[in-house]
Amino acid sequence: MLIFIKTTFLLSSMTGGSMISDDAKIGEDAKIGKLVIIEEGCVIGNGVSIGDRVTLHKGTRIGDNSVIQESCIIGKHPRPGPRTSHKIDPQPGAVIGEKVLVGAFSIVYAGTVIHDYCYVGDFVGIREKCDIGEYSTVGRGVLIEFGVKCGHHVRIMNNAQITEGTRIGNNVFVAPDVSTMTDRKMARDDNIFVPPVFEDNTRIGSNAVILPGVRVEKEGTVGAGSVVMKDVKENQIVVGNPAKLAGIVMKRDRLSPDGTPNWRLKGKE
Numbered sequence: 022m023l024i025f026i027k028t029t030f031l032l033s034s035m036t037g038g039s040m041i042s043d044d045a046k047i048g049e050d051a052k053i054g055k056l057v058i059i060e061e062g063c064v065i066g067n068g069v070s071i072g073d074r075v076t077l078h079k080g081t082r083i084g085d086n087s088v089i090q091e092s093c094i095i096g097k098h099p100r101p102g103p104r105t106s107h108k109i110d111p112q113p114g115a116v117i118g119e120k121v122l123v124g125a126f127s128i129v130y131a132g133t134v135i136h137d138y139c140y141v142g143d144f145v146g147i148r149e150k151c152d153i154g155e156y157s158t159v160g161r162g163v164l165i166e167f168g169v170k171c172g173h174h175v176r177i178m179n180n181a182q183i184t185e186g187t188r189i190g191n192n193v194f195v196a197p198d199v200s201t202m203t204d205r206k207m208a209r210d211d212n213i214f215v216p217p218v219f220e221d222n223t224r225i226g227s228n229a230v231i232l233p234g235v236r237v238e239k240e241g242t243v244g245a246g247s248v249v250m251k252d253v254k255e256n257q258i259v260v261g262n263p264a265k266l267a268g269i270v271m272k273r274d275r276l277s278p279d280g281t282p283n284w285r286l287k288g289k290e
């Protein structure tokens with residue numbers, strides 16, 4: 022039997038059972054829990070809190086005053102499975118911005134950026150090459166597949182599943198248990214993956230199912246439990262299986278350019 026021991030990773034500093042690479046940079050007042058592993062090239066900002074049993078893989082960067090709770094794995098490198106169809110390139114370290122909270126047991130892959138002021142719940146998985154815009158929330162148990170790009174102030178609620186390559190604009194609300202998909206023929210064609218697109222200010226109700234390639238245009242709204250096969254045009258509300266037009270989002274319910282609902286502004290309609 023072959024036993025491979027990685028010798029390039031020298032873990033020299035050992036405190037509270039933690040193993041911290043010699044070249045890791047750790048900011049002032051950073052708190053490091055017990056049994057933490059910090060690999061080479063990591064940069065941890067001032068006032069950061071790293072919980073017990075966290076692993077920070079090679080090259081991870083964590084901005085000032087962020088909190089990484091117990092048992093998280095940040096900067097995990099993707100490994101192709103025997104049937105993986107997409108090419109997996111080496112990725113740079115994960116980047117976590119300032120004042121971000123990553124809940125316990127979450128896994129953020131290498132090559133992903135989570136911008137400032139985001140909240141990531143417990144048991145979240147975020148694959149490689151994702152970009153999560155500032156002030157966004159990723160609820161407990163959410164899975165975000167590789168290459169997903171989200172704007173700012175996005176809310177993806179508990180247990181939603183965001184398929185690879187999905188494009189999500191600003192101020193988008195994705196309710197709990199929403200399911201999105203990218204492969205209409207379910208592995209019976211030449212891997213034609215067409216992810217959905219959610220434009221700015223769109224809302225997707227609980228348990229909705231969004232089929233591959235569907236575009237929900239600005240302010241488009243999908244009712245809870247709907248199965249969406251076709252594009253949702255600007256301001257349309259669709260419901261049902263298959264989802265059909267049920268109404269139009271009223272002007273007072275739309276968001277102003279700064280993300281405030283119109284009804285909160287003066288001169289309500």
Ligand SMILES: CC(C)(COP(=O)(O)OP(=O)(O)OC[C@H]1O[C@@H](n2cnc3c(N)ncnc32)[C@H](O)[C@@H]1OP(=O)(O)O)[C@@H](O)C(=O)NCCC(=O)NCCS
Pocket residue numbers: 196197225226227228242243244245246247258259260261267268
């Ligand atoms: C789609 C939705 C936004 C429409 O709200 P609304 O504009 O107030 O619409 P109404 O309740 O007046 O319903 C309009 C019609 O659509 C139907 N309808 C509404 N939502 C529906 C849904 N999700 N599925 C099927 N039909 C629905 C209503 O029965 C009604 O039909 P009728 O005219 O034949 O009586 C809302 O029903 C919805 O599904 N919201 C999602 C809630 C959610 O998931 N929240 C997550 C955070 S907890």
